[in-house]
Amino acid sequence: MKIHLIALATIASCALHAQAQQAVEVSHWWTSGGEAAALSVLKGNLEKQGVKWNDMPVAGGGGEAAMTAVRARVTSGNPPTAAQMMGFDIQDWGKQGVLADLTELAAKEGWDKSVPKALQNFSKYNGKWVSAPVNVHSTNWVWANKEVLTKSGVTSEPKTWDEFITAAEKVQKAGFIALAHGGQPWQEATVFDGVVLATGGVDYYRKAFIERDPKALNSATTEKVFHRMSQLRKLVDKDFSGRDWNVAAGMVISGKAGFQIMGDWAKGEFINAKQVPGKDFLCFRIPGTQGMVSFNSDQFAMFKVGADKSAAQIKLASAIMEPGFQSAFNVVKGSAPARTDVPDTAFDACGKKAIKDLAEANAKNTLVGSIAHGHAAPASIKNAFYDVITRHFNGQIDDKKAVVELTAAAKN
Ligand code: GAL
Numbered sequence: 152m153k154i155h156l157i158a159l160a161t162i163a164s165c166a167l168h169a170q171a172q173q174a175v176e177v178s179h180w181w182t183s184g185g186e187a188a189a190l191s192v193l194k195g196n197l198e199k200q201g202v203k204w205n206d207m208p209v210a211g212g213g214g215e216a217a218m219t220a221v222r223a224r225v226t227s228g229n230p231p232t233a234a235q236m237m238g239f240d241i242q243d244w245g246k247q248g249v250l251a252d253l254t255e256l257a258a259k260e261g262w263d264k265s266v267p268k269a270l271q272n273f274s275k276y277n278g279k280w281v282s283a284p285v286n287v288h289s290t291n292w293v294w295a296n297k298e299v300l301t302k303s304g305v306t307s308e309p310k311t312w313d314e315f316i317t318a319a320e321k322v323q324k325a326g327f328i329a330l331a332h333g334g335q336p337w338q339e340a341t342v343f344d345g346v347v348l349a350t351g352g353v354d355y356y357r358k359a360f361i362e363r364d365p366k367a368l369n370s371a372t373t374e375k376v377f378h379r380m381s382q383l384r385k386l387v388d389k390d391f392s393g394r395d396w397n398v399a400a401g402m403v404i405s406g407k408a409g410f411q412i413m414g415d416w417a418k419g420e421f422i423n424a425k426q427v428p429g430k431d432f433l434c435f436r437i438p439g440t441q442g443m444v445s446f447n448s449d450q451f452a453m454f455k456v457g458a459d460k461s462a463a464q465i466k467l468a469s470a471i472m473e474p475g476f477q478s479a480f481n482v483v484k485g486s487a488p489a490r491t492d493v494p495d496t497a498f499d500a501c502g503k504k505a506i507k508d509l510a511e512a513n514a515k516n517t518l519v520g521s522i523a524h525g526h527a528a529p530a531s532i533k534n535a536f537y538d539v540i541t542r543h544f545n546g547q548i549d550d551k552k553a554v555v556e557l558t559a560a561a562k563n
Contacts, residue, residue, distance in 0.1 A: 270287065
């Protein structure tokens, strides 16, 4: 009898030990207040399953620095379990043959039915699931401080581009910063997404920036896009250069500024500051882009790992796709769920609008991949676009030169 008890105790302790050993290492760039709050939901869910979370945060909005850090780790043959990644970057890693195959889990959990095609195009490589999508952000949003607008005599939501510029000029005249902006290439490009949509609509957006047709790029429409970027340049404060996106969001939250044009991760900062949509702040589509959505989905691409880590990796992928998590995470993050079968019950008015707009744009074919966030072109072209957009925003090249350089960048 005694031997049996000792054997049982040994087996139990090995099982516990094996369970305790389960851990995941995850690279991401979610270092702002709102982002960290959202990520803590996932960390908590995994820890409840006995999976330890080893954090690999790499600060720097838009993820450029994070991708560099992940590249170093993969090149040295020691990839993290998973990395936050977007769009064409996932395809590039898929091409390297370093991503794990999640197809069995996806089939068991019905991901093909619940995840929209627009996301699956990026989550799969050669027909295999290699990445778990956690959300759908969109970039063609304006965030506004309600009190600043009232004090500036802006009594209604601007519906056209010209009404938006007029409203912003009123805010500026009233002594506030009209447009809170962070002068970093990825932020200028994020603004550019919506200006392209507002100026040329989805057909021009697709032709010029997804098909990269030289005639569409080298056009009067693109020149008008840059003219509008110059209008916005006149609305930012003198200290915008180098400012982080969440600091710019803080300027609208605190009432220093009237507007911010930013993806809906900015909503996470308003929520984190306990602000309420409709009462403290407004969220609306960039005037002229109503009915359109420029999206980017944050995904966790899973790297090929040893047998000792794959059980924990599967638990991570499953936890990401779990409907309850998809609601709890996105309520805090400011994005819509990646799955279409998650109710909007827990979301606030801006979150409900994000989900509704996404479903409608998906149905009406007015859903396009964000240029700025890796869903329109591979990184080499995206970064070449960044360079032209930011040099134009900083007055180093004029509208016409910017058109010529952008057209050349598309051939990069
Ligand atoms: C985006 C990402 C968001 C947020 C933002 C600011 O690329 O999709 O989740 O992190 O960058 O860093």
